[in-house]
Amino acid sequence: MTMRTVYVNGEYLPEDEAKISIFDRGFLMSDGVYEVTSVLGGKLIDFESHKIRLARSLSEMSMIQPAAFDDLLEIHRELVARNDIGDGLIYLQVTRGNPGDRDFHYPPADTPPTVVLFTQAKPDLVDSPLAKRGARVIAVPDMRWGRRDIKTVQLLYPSMAKMMAQQAGADDAWMVEDGYVTEGTSNNAYIVKDGRIVTRALSNDILHGITRAAVLRFAREAQMEVEERSFTLDEALNADEAFFTSASGFVTPVVEIDGEKMGDGAPGPVAKRLREIYLEESLKSAI
Template sequence: MRTVYLNGDYLPEDEAKVSVFDRGFLMADGVYEVTSVLGGKLIDFDGHLVRLRRSLSELDMQEPAAMGDLLEIHRELVARNEIDEGLIYLQVTRGNPGDRDFHYPPEGTAPTLVVFTQAKPGLAASPLAQRGARVISVPDMRWGRRDIKTVQLLYPSMAKMMAQKAGADDAWLVQDGLVTEGTSNNAYIVKDGRIITRALSNDILHGITRAAVLRFAREAQMEIEERSFTLDEAKDADEAFFTSASGFVTPVVEIDGCKLSGGTPGAVATRLREIYIDESLKRAT
């Protein structure tokens, strides 16, 4: 049985309980991070902690533990659950005020901290990355602070189900004719050798994998243009891909039925995936 971490204790998953009055349950008042594990090591962990602190700060939420302690918790869960390839989810909520109220809990209310693992054998050798993802476009109906990694994931979940119903792998979200990002990933197109992706703002998540991939791309002398692009541009692109902590670099071969790069993973996305995995493993903790 899987071991999870809850508020200072390592527990069997069926013994880990959170109050019905927890703000995460009642108000989606919480943030989270996902760290990949390859070869039993954490990928981009420092970056995830930096973003976690930013999300907590933006929501005026108390840090649940010392950042160094969070690293040890992650390592302990990897060991206890014997994770070689997989994911670690960390969630922090504003805690349990003892009742339901729109106002924040009284000062001194302890945040809730949950950390759990998911074993994902074959994460690096993803079949989806090998064949390429098919995406559909859907309207972006999320709240305006997408740069904060909150647990408010209802609409992204709905969009993924729209994609599944349409026989696709995922959805790209569109606002005012411009692609913002995927349901759980950052979106890119490639045109005439240039990698194009939306610039950082409140409109998109500041992806940790995004930052690493763009850094590696620049080191490889690839040309990058950070700007918004339209859905029509995406359909006319030479290739496309998305990045995330769980998907690394995943080629996109079809958008709304329009095939890209001949319906097979493009050379730029394929090379970036190889570079990202190789370089990330060198830096893993």
């Protein structure tokens, strides 16, 4: 197995030499934020939007921007080059740093944040078997905290929900609160009824997806009707088709919810067309 080069606090290191302190707030408190940027053909997809959302997450968490913030594009490109990434992902994490001991209180304001980036090669990112056959999802109660709009590293419940899906023979889970679908474990959720795309409006209840914003823009440009509102699980079960969006899944059709087939059980035309448009337009603007 080829050893990856990773980035830790200003240094490019072999992955087996990368270390952070056991007192790091990310390790002890999940006190950190992250972003995942897709790489297609060696170029970054939606990089500036991810950087803007990172700045927002840091601000909402009262975290200082790391010294490397203005160099993030260069760091991403360097990791792509050093690891020879054609299609794949770059994971970026910023934590509140190492205060030197464990304490519930935030460390002094001048404590340097911890910054970690690493790559993941994903050769089938575009030619995804899951997107071709469509995903099967189950519904689970949404039991996360109330600030889902901040992209924090508190991912225990989404991980648990993914395992619930796996144990049920499904691919993923959609979370439900007060009868309404919030989002998937790591993606935004959509249904299509009579040609109209329906997805939950932005609020603290869901992540403000970068891919979501781009897909809705492309949908409107293609004269598709979009309705941003909450939809119930019953509506989803009776929809013509469904899909989800994420930085790594792009637009992925959903063909089954809680064992009930969507339409004829195959990826629907709206989801398939939106995936084509998203990939085509995103590659044009990749950097």
